[in-house]
Amino acid sequence: xxxxxxxxxxxxxxxxxxxxxxxxxxxxxxxxxxxxxxxxxxxxxxxxxxxxxxxxxxxxxxxxxxxxxxxxxxxxxxxxxxxxxxxxxxxxxxxxxxxxxxxxxxxxxxxxxxxxxxxxxxxxxxxxxxxxxxxxxxxxxxxxxxxxxxxxxxxxxxxxxxxxxxxxxxxxxxxxxxxxxxxxxxxxxxxxxxxxxxxxxxxxxxxxxxxxxxxxxxxxxxxxxxxxxxxxxxxxxxxxxxxxxxxxxxxxxxxxxxxxxxxxxxxxxxxxxxxxxxxxxxxxxxxxxxxxxxxxxxxxxxxxxxxxxxxxxxxxxxxxxxxxxxxxxxxxxxxxxxxxxxxxxxxxxxxxxxxxxxxxxxxxxxxxxxxxxxxxxxxxxxxxxxxxxxxxxxxxxxxxxxxxxxxxxxxxxxxxxxxxxxxxxxxxxxxxxxxxxxxxxxxxxxxxxxxxxxxxxxxxxxxxxxxxxxxxxxxxxxxxxxxxxxxxxx
Numbered sequence: 335x336x337x338x339x340x341x342x343x344x345x346x347x348x349x350x351x352x353x354x355x356x357x358x359x360x361x362x363x364x365x366x367x368x369x370x371x372x373x374x375x376x377x378x379x380x381x382x383x384x385x386x387x388x389x390x391x392x393x394x395x396x397x398x399x400x401x402x403x404x405x406x407x408x409x410x411x412x413x414x415x416x417x418x419x420x421x422x423x424x425x426x427x428x429x430x431x432x433x434x435x436x437x438x439x440x441x442x443x444x445x446x447x448x449x450x451x452x453x454x455x456x457x458x459x460x461x462x463x464x465x466x467x468x469x470x471x472x473x474x475x476x477x478x479x480x481x482x483x484x485x486x487x488x489x490x491x492x493x494x495x496x497x498x499x500x501x502x503x504x505x506x507x508x509x510x511x512x513x514x515x516x517x518x519x520x521x522x523x524x525x526x527x528x529x530x531x532x533x534x535x536x537x538x539x540x541x542x543x544x545x546x547x548x549x550x551x552x553x554x555x556x557x558x559x560x561x562x563x564x565x566x567x568x569x570x571x572x573x574x575x576x577x578x579x580x581x582x583x584x585x586x587x588x589x590x591x592x593x594x595x596x597x598x599x600x601x602x603x604x605x606x607x608x609x610x611x612x613x614x615x616x617x618x619x620x621x622x623x624x625x626x627x628x629x630x631x632x633x634x635x636x637x638x639x640x641x642x643x644x645x646x647x648x649x650x651x652x653x654x655x656x657x658x659x660x661x662x663x664x665x666x667x668x669x670x671x672x673x674x675x676x677x678x679x680x681x682x683x684x685x686x687x688x689x690x691x692x693x694x695x696x697x698x699x700x701x702x703x704x705x706x707x708x709x710x711x712x713x714x715x716x717x718x719x720x721x722x723x724x725x726x727x728x729x730x731x732x733x734x735x736x737x738x739x740x741x742x743x744x745x746x747x748x749x750x751x752x753x754x755x756x757x758x759x760x761x762x763x764x765x766x767x768x769x770x771x772x773x774x775x776x777x778x779x780x781x782x783x784x785x786x787x788x789x790x791x792x793x794x795x796x797x798x799x800x801x802x803x804x805x806x807x808x809x810x811x812x813x814x815x816x817x818x819x820x821x822x823x824x
Contacts, residue, residue, distance in 0.1 A: 599640050607637055763786070
């Protein structure tokens, strides 16, 4: 009897704890993942958000909150981010404008299923801007058309006014709020002009929301009044409450070390290219392999590593770059002078660098900014190559000679301006001295005579490496050698 009571108590305790855990899990509610979208919109941000969204894609209960604080950035990166967010069911995505969502940030914010804005925050102003020699310039209609189409698509998806969404992109639009009885709608100037006189008479009120020459930019209250924001709030918890989440668990998502590193490194890529190309050029001009070659490999490696992590460079670009270096090595080590291999190496290396800065090979006509991006990348690579040439030539001409005054070591101080073959500079080698060829003499090459490495020429035929030779004559600064076998035959 005592044993039975003890067993019942144990089972009662287990059942009690199970009920508590079930109630706790039910009370905790869904897991809300807070994903910061801050700083410049660039390929690094696109890669980071793609990694986060992919990791949460299979969790049907996960809620994704994109905390917005950005002035915008690259159009292609923004399109990639929008595509990533749209892979998640819209009821699971929330854009929370914590400070600002300007330009490309507005496009990202409108891609989420719900939008909530903190008090005194801004959203809008998404006109595409190009960097030209004359400064910043608004992109043409070709680019604006594509952007407006994307804004219309997102407006349809989330039940926003399509006309208002488009007016964030183009200054040429003029948008009115039209009231017919109790019903209000938004239309642009073209739609208003197409109304019949009868339809215009039915209008009880007309007010201008966006004037021609302006872009729609809204604060939190205006965004609420125009049907974009669900409500103005003071905290994220209040925003979640507005959306109906009474109980939830918050998890803050952060970038990993590699994502932080590549985003930090992005602005320095042109400098790394200049240093890398210049160092490789200096190494080619210098004998052996030393510090310049190591610096060049590290700098160019960082460029490709950065672009690989953000998804712009892949094995194709790396293979192209390796082919370029092989052609360059062939030109330097195998083929004398500068010819087809050298020109091909330059073209292949430039192509590899350009491709590593974009996620396409040839521009898509339906995405007009890709042409601008390719031109920008070509300019970046060509400018870096020119800068590298100037830097490397300056180093060889000015820096290296002064380095000998700072670093101690054995240096060549003697001048051979007045030297002759019979002078003291070459006095240790005489006709009849014997040695061995170190390289192929065709007809010039290297020989070793009395433990000295000497430049020598033959009297006609080629001499293979490792062949015993004898100095036949020393004249006019030249050491003329012949094989010992040739002498015996004579």
